[in-house]
Amino acid sequence: MQTRIEAADQRFGWMLSAPGLMLLGAVIGFPIAWALxxxxxxxxxxxxxxxxxxxxxxxxxxxxxxxxxxxAWVTLTFVAAIVVVEFSIGFLVALMLNSTERGRGIYYIILxxxxxxxxVVVGLxxxxxxxxxxxxVNYLLGLVGLGPVNWLxxxxxxxxxVVLVDVWHQVSFMIVLLLAGLSALPREPYEAARVExxxxxxxxxxxxxxxxxxxxxxxxxxxVIFAIKTYDIIYIMTxxxxxxxxxxxxxxxxxxxxxxxxxGEACALAGLLLAVIVAxxxxxxxxxxxx
Amino acid sequence: xxxxxLRSVSKAYDGGVHAVRDIDLSIADGEFMxxxxxxxxxxxxxxxxxxxxxxxxxxxxLIGGERVNDLDPAKRDISIVFxxxxxxxxxxxxxxxxxxxxxxxxxxxxxxxxxGHVSKMMGIDELLDRRPSQLSGGQRQRVxxxxxxxxxxQAFLLDEPLSNLDAKLRAVMRTELIKLHQxxxxxxxxxxxxQVEAMTMGERICIMKDGExxxxxxPLEVYTNPADTFxxxxxxxxxxxxxxxxxxxxxxxxxxxxAAGTIAVPEPFRAAYAPYAGQAIIAGMRPEDxxxxxxxxxxxxxLVETTIETVEAxxxxxxxxxxxxxxxxxAARVSxxxxxxxxxxxxxxxxxxxxxxxxxxxxxxxxxxxxx
Ligand SMILES: Nc1ncnc2c1ncn2[C@@H]1O[C@H](COP(=O)(O)OP(=O)(O)O)[C@@H](O)[C@H]1O
Ligand SMILES: [Mg+2]
Numbered sequence: 288m289q290t291r292i293e294a295a296d297q298r299f300g301w302m303l304s305a306p307g308l309m310l311l312g313a314v315i316g317f318p319i320a321w322a323l324x325x326x327x328x329x330x331x332x333x334x335x336x337x338x339x340x341x342x343x344x345x346x347x348x349x350x351x352x353x354x355x356x357x358x359a360w361v362t363l364t365f366v367a368a369i370v371v372v373e374f375s376i377g378f379l380v381a382l383m384l385n386s387t388e389r390g391r392g393i394y395y396i397i398l399x400x401x402x403x404x405x406x407v408v409v410g411l412x413x414x415x416x417x418x419x420x421x422x423x424v425n426y427l428l429g430l431v432g433l434g435p436v437n438w439l440x441x442x443x444x445x446x447x448x449v450v451l452v453d454v455w456h457q458v459s460f461m462i463v464l465l466l467a468g469l470s471a472l473p474r475e476p477y478e479a480a481r482v483e484x485x486x487x488x489x490x491x492x493x494x495x496x497x498x499x500x501x502x503x504x505x506x507x508x509x510x511v512i513f514a515i516k517t518y519d520i521i522y523i524m525t526x527x528x529x530x531x532x533x534x535x536x537x538x539x540x541x542x543x544x545x546x547x548x549x550x551g552e553a554c555a556l557a558g559l560l561l562a563v564i565v566a567x568x569x570x571x572x573x574x575x576x577x578x
Numbered sequence: 579x580x581x582x583x584l585r586s587v588s589k590a591y592d593g594g595v596h597a598v599r600d601i602d603l604s605i606a607d608g609e610f611m612x613x614x615x616x617x618x619x620x621x622x623x624x625x626x627x628x629x630x631x632x633x634x635x636x637x638x639x640l641i642g643g644e645r646v647n648d649l650d651p652a653k654r655d656i657s658i659v660f661x662x663x664x665x666x667x668x669x670x671x672x673x674x675x676x677x678x679x680x681x682x683x684x685x686x687x688x689x690x691x692x693x694g695h696v697s698k699m700m701g702i703d704e705l706l707d708r709r710p711s712q713l714s715g716g717q718r719q720r721v722x723x724x725x726x727x728x729x730x731x732q733a734f735l736l737d738e739p740l741s742n743l744d745a746k747l748r749a750v751m752r753t754e755l756i757k758l759h760q761x762x763x764x765x766x767x768x769x770x771x772x773q774v775e776a777m778t779m780g781e782r783i784c785i786m787k788d789g790e791x792x793x794x795x796x797p798l799e800v801y802t803n804p805a806d807t808f809x810x811x812x813x814x815x816x817x818x819x820x821x822x823x824x825x826x827x828x829x830x831x832x833x834x835x836x837a838a839g840t841i842a843v844p845e846p847f848r849a850a851y852a853p854y855a856g857q858a859i860i861a862g863m864r865p866e867d868x869x870x871x872x873x874x875x876x877x878x879x880x881l882v883e884t885t886i887e888t889v890e891a892x893x894x895x896x897x898x899x900x901x902x903x904x905x906x907x908x909a910a911r912v913s914x915x916x917x918x919x920x921x922x923x924x925x926x927x928x929x930x931x932x933x934x935x936x937x938x939x940x941x942x943x944x945x946x947x948x949x950x
Contacts (some may be wrong), residue, residue, distance in 0.1 A: 335661060473667070475662060475663075475664030475665050476662070476666050478664065478668070479664040479665075479666070479676070479725075481631065481651050481654065482630075482656070482658050482675050483729070484653075484678055485652070485677075485681055489681060493666075494668075498668055500668075
């Protein structure tokens with residue numbers, strides 16, 4: 288049973304959140320609803336009309352589409368690559384930072400700098416630095432006698448380059464989260480383990496890793512969710528190319544909508560991507576509630 | 579089993595804190611030694627240096643006669659029980675107990691045997707599959723002790739292992755630790771800031787203050803002959819009454835002039851105290867040396883007449899706070915039978931044969947013949 292005071296509190300609460308909820312509804316709720324609705328029609332930018340209801344046809348076409356399959360594969364390898372690399376570097380740096388006492392704040396600020404930059408800016412800067420003839424990176428390589436590298440022009444190189452730039456940009460996210468987890472670990476079990484004869488590596492394996500498990504899982508999940516949606520860097524640096532070497536799903540959807548002008552199918556693709564991300568977020572939510 | 583020896587051991591932390599200063603101490607093989615002192619006096623630091631978790635800045639640490647300063651903690655073959663237990667939170671009790679043995683590659687059958695033995699001894703055999711978070715404070719304590727036991731080390735170091743337990747459980751564990759020591763006969767160093775624990779448990783007490791050892795001795799010896807005013811004031815509740823006084827010649831004897839009156843110095847002490855005649859001293863009188871019946875006070879009983887300020891009836895006994903006009907109040911421990919009330923006048927007999935005098939400049943006890 289609700290008392291009158293509780294009811295009044297609740298009304299007041301709704302009143303306070305109403306403007307925010309309305310705004311969210313307008314800029315997020317409505318577009319999602321519109322996109323899902325549109326995905327059920329043969330709706331193109333050449334003929335924008337809801338005359339032709341096609342049901343789930345757009346989804347069926349998308350799932351059978353070879354190009355989409357390729358984009359999904361590229362996205363999968365991209366996500367796997369950046370998460371593995373960022374996690375490995377991130378954990379290593381977090382462990383090192385956790386055992387430093389002096390200058391920790393300074394390292395922290397330096398590491399946070401890339402994270403504070405807009406991805407578009409990051410893309411632009413690196414595109415300049417990596418320019419095959421005018422870029423400073425190739426110039427510096429030339430000074431030590433290494434040939435110019437075609438960073439973004441070659442399919443394999445382009446994929447690796449995009450991964451590396453993303454790592455440069457986002458690795459601090461891992462560092463910061465893992466470091467927070469590490470510094471919250473109790474100190475005593477380590478001393479107990481040391482007396483029991485555990486080496487540094489054994490302590491890491493038997494104590495740090497198991498105790499960090501919840502933090503690791505959450506960090507990885509968050510990073511994967513964000514990585515799947517990667518768009519800006521691709522748009523700025525490669526436009527999915529060369530060929531379709533870096534054609535991530537979000538960029539593929541963009542092309543379907545605004546190059547192919549097939550909005551109905553693009554919306555269906557977006558719906559599929561949304562489903563994956565919502566499922567992962569739900570799982571993340573469950574994991575976080577358990578720990 | 580092994581003896582432990584500290585030779586001029588000091589420890590200065592990075593921040594410049596001198597936690598331990600020039601400690602000399604030798605703990606015999608199989609001895610139950612207590613480190614007693616107020617919080618921050620360097621007990622844990624000393625223990626951690628023995629364990630190898632801190633390095634000594636100066637001096638030598640010997641275990642079993644061998645210098646271990648540069649030896650890894652794991653190789654010193656000692657177990658340490660931490661104040662907050664430091665169990666591995668993600669491991670079951672069984673895994674906690676077997677951790678060290680597993681690292682050493684002890685055969686599984688042997689591990690099982692030892693765990694079975696120790697868990698029965700500590701009464702935790704029902705809890706082996708639980709996590710530490712599913713245990714009560716007392717059970718965690720037992721697991722922590724069990725983990726120290728399974729390794730069958732040469733010595734146990736216990737850092738305030740009972741301080742997180744409630745009063746009743748603490749008393750139980752105290753007895754159990756004593757029994758455990760009797761059964762194993764292994765060297766044990768037990769750190770505490772609780773003087774009752776120290777008095778009841780140890781074979782010897784090492785009393786520390788500001789990083790230095792003040793006095794080492796058997797509980798009763800330390801109690802009856804405290805080395806200085808710090809020890810006198812630290813042991814027992816209520817502790818020894820320390821009263822500023824003057825020592826004056828009185829005919830061919832000596833008398834102590836307190837605010838409340840004078841007390842004649844017993845004949846056997848005269849020679850020892852004579853050099854201090856005419857000087858300010860601190861008189862140390864234990865509350866339990868005041869008696870209601872003059873006969874109980876022995877041959878050197880002296881009458882003291884004062885007014886009762888407060889009465890604390892503890893059940894088996896009563897603590898009286900007695901006023902001393904012009905001086906600080908002092909405590910007396912009397913039998914519970916009395917009907918004394920605050921404000922009453924009271925006559926007690928003080929057993930001056932138990933009297934101690936301290937030098938106010940050095941705070942050290944002035945030496946006198948010990949037994950009278
Ligand atoms: N890691 C440390 N760094 C600097 N000072 C410390 C450290 N550990 C303890 N100290 C200081 O050393 C002194 C003794 O500490 P400790 O041995 O823990 O005392 P106790 O166990 O008797 O309470 C205290 O003044 C404490 O503040
Ligand atoms: Mg301590």
